[in-house]
Amino acid sequence: MTDLISHEPATGCELWRAPIGDVDGEVAAARAAFPAWARTPLEERVAILRRFADLARERRPAFADLIARETGKPLWEAGTEVDTVVNKVEISIRALEERTGTRELGAGAALRHKPHGVLAVLGPYNFPAHLANGHMVPALLAGNAVVFKPSEKTPASGEMLIRLYHEAGVPEGAARLLIGGPDEGRALSSHPGIDGLLFTGSARTGLALNRQFADTPEKILALEMGGNNPLIVWDADDLDAAATIIAQSAYLSAGQRCTAARRLIVRDGDHIALINKLNKLTDRLIVGAPHDEPQPFLGPVIDNDAADALTEAFLSLVERGAEVIRPLERLEPDLPFVTPALIDVTEVGDRPDAELFGPVLQLVRVSDFDAAIAEANATRYGLSASLVGGDRALFERFWTSARAGIVNWNKPTNGASSAAPFGGVGLSGNHRPSAYYAADYVAYPVVSTMADKVEGTITTGLRP
Numbered sequence: 001m002t003d004l005i006s007h008e009p010a011t012g013c014e015l016w017r018a019p020i021g022d023v024d025g026e027v028a029a030a031r032a033a034f035p036a037w038a039r040t041p042l043e044e045r046v047a048i049l050r051r052f053a054d055l056a057r058e059r060r061p062a063f064a065d066l067i068a069r070e071t072g073k074p075l076w077e078a079g080t081e082v083d084t085v086v087n088k089v090e091i092s093i094r095a096l097e098e099r100t101g102t103r104e105l106g107a108g109a110a111l112r113h114k115p116h117g118v119l120a121v122l123g124p125y126n127f128p129a130h131l132a133n134g135h136m137v138p139a140l141l142a143g144n145a146v147v148f149k150p151s152e153k154t155p156a157s158g159e160m161l162i163r164l165y166h167e168a169g170v171p172e173g174a175a176r177l178l179i180g181g182p183d184e185g186r187a188l189s190s191h192p193g194i195d196g197l198l199f200t201g202s203a204r205t206g207l208a209l210n211r212q213f214a215d216t217p218e219k220i221l222a223l224e225m226g227g228n229n230p231l232i233v234w235d236a237d238d239l240d241a242a243a244t245i246i247a248q249s250a251y252l253s254a255g256q257r258c259t260a261a262r263r264l265i266v267r268d269g270d271h272i273a274l275i276n277k278l279n280k281l282t283d284r285l286i287v288g289a290p291h292d293e294p295q296p297f298l299g300p301v302i303d304n305d306a307a308d309a310l311t312e313a314f315l316s317l318v319e320r321g322a323e324v325i326r327p328l329e330r331l332e333p334d335l336p337f338v339t340p341a342l343i344d345v346t347e348v349g350d351r352p353d354a355e356l357f358g359p360v361l362q363l364v365r366v367s368d369f370d371a372a373i374a375e376a377n378a379t380r381y382g383l384s385a386s387l388v389g390g391d392r393a394l395f396e397r398f399w400t401s402a403r404a405g406i407v408n409w410n411k412p413t414n415g416a417s418s419a420a421p422f423g424g425v426g427l428s429g430n431h432r433p434s435a436y437y438a439a440d441y442v443a444y445p446v447v448s449t450m451a452d453k454v455e456g457t458i459t460t461g462l463r464p
Contacts, residue, residue, distance in 0.1 A: 009072035033173025052168035068290035115143035117195035128154035196220030222432035227383030230376035236389030255359035383424035
């Protein structure tokens, strides 16, 4: 049997290995466990998931260390990911009650919600615990069984997540781990034994899933697919603060956040002082391994394939006429460390509308604010957008016009709260926002009209 192997991006060393899983067997186990888990009283499911949160909190050092080694992100950032895993439980309990709780409708009618059944979860590598957990905690609370296939690039983090569920008391059949690559992912998503799929990942895969599920409207499909996110800086009084927001938006997590800023939009002529500030700050950003001291601001991207793809995309923009302000450089030939890059693409007429998933920021100079909004919306995506500077009236103008599910003012494009809905429009999703609104797609409403005894009368339309 073939093993799946996980390597540390920062060292290239083998971190973990396990055999490829059996899709049919995992789905069958979840299907068998679903009825009993769905019948488990909600109070008991809540108590079990709270024990899971307690265990994740207790294991924070070990869990953060594993995430940092497997993704390459700094240890401090991996610790914040474990914190989001912990906090997701209480947030999901509140969301379940608020959005899918029982409601008395009057006249003997009531609204309740049922779980779908067996839900497949396909997780990404950039937040291998947080984003998968953001699907699975709401799904398990609602009474679904789940089959989780973590990214083939971060399976060890996914395994630890499932192990903590089981240790907390989630039945082993109700939370299954499928180890595998793209083939296993395709087999799971098309399996007749699942009742839906919850996905976070690339637009290419999301589009393929959307086409696949077109023939199965009876199955729920929730897609979160990233963005080509704009950040406009306009009439900002504090350029140092603006530069900090830009760097955080574009370079945090080595640019491997779906909400990362990909395009910096500025007024032509006013940008020079801002870019000088940004360059000085970026010079100070430490690129390093997860456990380096002092701690780095960003680590490597996930692997050499990702680093090569970023390099090719950057060089393609240069060939099209873009002006390099900060080059994208490989710090080590055999490891995926890349430097934060800034490139002026204003004169590139055939600029691709693509999510460059790494620390590459594209500068676009425009003449006025109408042109800035037009550039911000010049994308098939629509996840996150931010305005830095201006007054409340300018922000309201931006908010009204921006095509995105997250629209911020004087804040980064990233760092969205798990206590709010998370999703976007266009190629960023299929109108199934996650985070606080995940409760909506893990259960379906059932309305009942009820009476304590059998009653029935017909008073009109009868012959004597």
